[in-house]
Amino acid sequence: MPNNSAKKLNGTNALQNLFRNQIFIPLAALLLLALFNLIMDPSFFGISFGYNSLGNPVLSGSLITILDNGSELAILAIGMTLVTAASGGQDISVGAAIAIAGSTLLRVLCGTNSRPDTLQAPIIVAFLISCVVAMLFGAFNGVLVAYFKIPPMVATLILYTAGRSIAAWINNNELPIISEPSFGYFGSFIPGIPIPTPFFIAVICMIVITLVMKFTNIKLFVQSVGINDSSSRLNGLNPELIKIMSFVILGLCVAVVGLIKVSRISSINYSVIAKDIEMDAILAVALGGNALSGGKFNMAASILGAYVIQFLTTTLYKYNVQSDALPAYKAAVVIILVVVSSPVVREKFSKIWKNLKAKEVG
DSSP, X not given: OHHHHHHHHHHHHHHHHHHHSTTHHHHHHHHHHHHHHHHHOGGGGOOEEEEOTTSOEEEESHHHHXXXXXXXXXXXXXXXXXXXXXXSSOOTTHHHHHHHHHHHHHHHHHTTOSSOSSOXXXXXXXXXXXXXXXXXXXXXXXXXXXXXXXXXXXXXXXXXXXXXXXXXXXXXXXXXXXXXXXXXXXXXXXXXXXXXHHHHHHHHHHHHHHHHHHHSSHHHHHHHHHHOHHHHHHTTOOHHHHHHXXXXXXXXXXXXXXXXXXXXXXXXXXXXXXXXXXXXXXXXXXXXXXXXXXXXXXXXXXXXXHHHHXXXXXXXXXXXXXXXXXXXXXXXXXXXHHHHHSHHHHHXXXXXXXXXXXXXXX
């Protein structure tokens, strides 16, 4: 009997620990969405093998679409999580910044001719230049937030408003077209590999940020500044520099997504590219259980939240929900999940659970 009681107690503690874990909410949301699709249409999980227009083997299906498009969001969620944690606000200009980064990339590759027969520069050089540009715009946002004390959403509203016009100006309002087939690999498939390339790029970004947080104190610094920048200053940190750094890292993430976006079509549409992606990135951070007011964060939960948002988007598209109605559905679902994950609700559930266990013991 004592052994049975101990086992029950251990099981109860395990459930309580799971429920309290920050990653529980996005994981539960993922399981609920999977269960819904399994009941409504099991073919949602079907994966087929075929060949694309170039004759290369590719995998297709809803799950592959989630991996493909969700990877862009996962990369953005990395930077958005750091910005949210450090500044207690969000960057709403990432969609416009992606347009700038993508436009810069195409400008370097095309040169003065918007439809060159050959690339005017190596892809890696063009990508590095777009990284520098995106990071500079990130630093601009960071300076406004850190030194001028402008709320992040207001500070980034400047680039949100002007960014797409800047992107069009970079290429003289022309729509460059890249004819080099290898450029398209970054946004589609590498010949011989049937899994979308953006997924591998996202995995590389996840590995890099994991190593950075493991072997540096960046996580501790960001959380300290987000919780209380005055006390962090007393402990020898520079809150302004750390806030700017978080925006610069987000800028780097933006450049990576910009590469993927323009690679998909080997061109750019300034007004449409990455439209509303900033909202999905913010929702991913919120769905990951991270406080939007800053402080502690869980990067893995944010990344999982990004794939859950894409899972939800793909599900809604499958059931023919109009694209202009998608934000409303997403908002409703995420509000429910965020409320459930709030400390107040968790505490109430914990009390109810304890009361039920106490009655069972009694």
